[in-house]
Amino acid sequence: MERNQMHRQVSVMRQSLFDQGYLDEQFIQLEELQDDANPNFVEEVVTLYYRDSSRLILSIDQALERNPLDFNKLDTYMHQFKGSSTSIGAKKVKAECTQFREYCKVGNGEGCMRTFQQAKKEYTILKRKLEAYFQARQSGPSETACRPRN
Amino acid sequence: MGMVAEAQFHVLAVDDSNLDRKLIERLLKTSSYHVTAVDSGSKALEFLGVLKDEQNQANPPSVFPNDHHQDVDVNLIITDYCMPGMTGYDLLRKIKESKSLKDIPVVIMSSDNIPSRINRCLEEGAEEFFLKPVQLSDVNKLRPHLLKGMAKESHPNIDKIKAMEETHSPDRTRTNYNGLEVA
Numbered sequence: 001m002e003r004n005q006m007h008r009q010v011s012v013m014r015q016s017l018f019d020q021g022y023l024d025e026q027f028i029q030l031e032e033l034q035d036d037a038n039p040n041f042v043e044e045v046v047t048l049y050y051r052d053s054s055r056l057i058l059s060i061d062q063a064l065e066r067n068p069l070d071f072n073k074l075d076t077y078m079h080q081f082k083g084s085s086t087s088i089g090a091k092k093v094k095a096e097c098t099q100f101r102e103y104c105k106v107g108n109g110e111g112c113m114r115t116f117q118q119a120k121k122e123y124t125i126l127k128r129k130l131e132a133y134f135q136a137r138q139s140g141p142s143e144t145a146c147r148p149r150n
Numbered sequence: 151m152g153m154v155a156e157a158q159f160h161v162l163a164v165d166d167s168n169l170d171r172k173l174i175e176r177l178l179k180t181s182s183y184h185v186t187a188v189d190s191g192s193k194a195l196e197f198l199g200v201l202k203d204e205q206n207q208a209n210p211p212s213v214f215p216n217d218h219h220q221d222v223d224v225n226l227i228i229t230d231y232c233m234p235g236m237t238g239y240d241l242l243r244k245i246k247e248s249k250s251l252k253d254i255p256v257v258i259m260s261s262d263n264i265p266s267r268i269n270r271c272l273e274e275g276a277e278e279f280f281l282k283p284v285q286l287s288d289v290n291k292l293r294p295h296l297l298k299g300m301a302k303e304s305h306p307n308i309d310k311i312k313a314m315e316e317t318h319s320p321d322r323t324r325t326n327y328n329g330l331e332v333a
Contacts, residue, residue: 026283033176033286041176048169079232083261084169087283 006139013133022126027089043134049088050127056081057120064113074112075104081119092122159296160222163187164194164229164241165259170282174228174259177289186222191229191236195244198224198251224254225296228280231260231267239271246275255295259284 017023027042034041060077063070082097096119103111161183165171171187178185188194199222227245231238238258245251258271261282268279277295280288 029283029285030173033180038176045169045172048172052168079261080167083282084167086261087169087173 006136010133010136013129013136017129017133021091022129023089024091024094025089026086030088043137046088046130046134049084049090053081053084053123056084057123060116064116069107069109069112071104071107071112075101078104085123090123090126093119093126096122158182158184159225160184160186161292162194162197162224162227164189164191164227164233164238166190166230166233170230170259174284177284177286178228180286181289181292186224191233191238191241191244194227194229194241197222198227198245198248225299226255226257226292228257228259228292230282231258231271232262239267239274242271242274242276253299255299257292257295 018027030042030045056077060074060081063074063077078097078100082094082101085093085097096115100112100115100119103109103115161178163171163174163178163185165174165187166189168189171189175185175187186197188197227241229238229241236244238260242256242258245254245256252275255277256275257278257280258276259280259282260267263281271279278288278291
């Protein structure tokens with residue numbers, strides 16, 4: 001009885017991440033790459049994302065403190081950040097990144113700063129939710145999307 | 151389960167992003183390719199032994215036109231477009247300019263859907279252009295290019311490899327560069 005409850009909980013957590021728009025299709029693509037030999041692939045990828053992105057975020061923060069702003073540099077950083085966010089299916093973060101690049105194109109510094117605060121917020125919220133999800137997934141029996149081993 | 155180990159294709163993946171490198175590596179391994187992943191164009195050339203090739207070109211022309219002077223056997227190169235220093239396009243050009251490497255199929259990946267960029271790469275000799283994030287269905291498109299390359303060298307195991315062929319996932323026309331679909 002308890003096992004099934006854990007199952008359900010993990011499943012519900014996972015589904016709500018999609019329903020609430022935090023994750024998109026790409027996350028499912030990652031899940032499909034998991035198998036018996038690589039059961040934690042998604043978690044590894046997400047961990048890598050947060051590790052690499054933290055450096056990038058720091059760079060963007062520092063770049064936003066410059067006067068005048070170097071929009072080319074900002075756009076380059078954001079291009080990377082958006083790319084990684086897209087790769088893991090971080091839907092809301094990706095949307096903020098897209099908005100940021102629009103502001104870069106027109107040289108709107110205010111817009112960039114505002115949007116970046118939003119992006120960081122979404123990034124942090126997602127991090128907490130994914131951490132909770134992966135933790136629940138590990139402690140419960142593993143039956144989330146798994147392909148047979150090739 | 152894993153039978154014909156010696157008939158594995160070897161793919162060289164080039165991407166400066168740790169994350170994307172991990173992804174492409176997993177995608178390629180899922181398709182049973184042997185993968186080497188490097189983080190820059192210059193490291194790719196180093197791995198391919200290009201420096202050695204430049205020395206060979208200074209010598210009189212080879213008697214055997216199929217003599218490849220390659221240090222390693224690479225059947226396909228898949229590279230990111232946007233990289234610091236040497237871009238994927240620069241790498242593509244260098245490969246096509248190299249006597250020993252020009253016949254290796256090259257595929258470009260990019261997170262930007264820019265038609266002029268795509269066309270430039272295809273004109274320079276890239277076999278495919280994948281929009282990131284790369285999917286399994288994209289990786290499935292690599293097989294014909296790899297088989298074609300092997301047929302050129304009349305590889306003894308080609309029939310074995312063809313027999314191993316199986317579809318992993320339904321073909322999606324998401325990254326159709328001819329239709330210039332927005333990701």
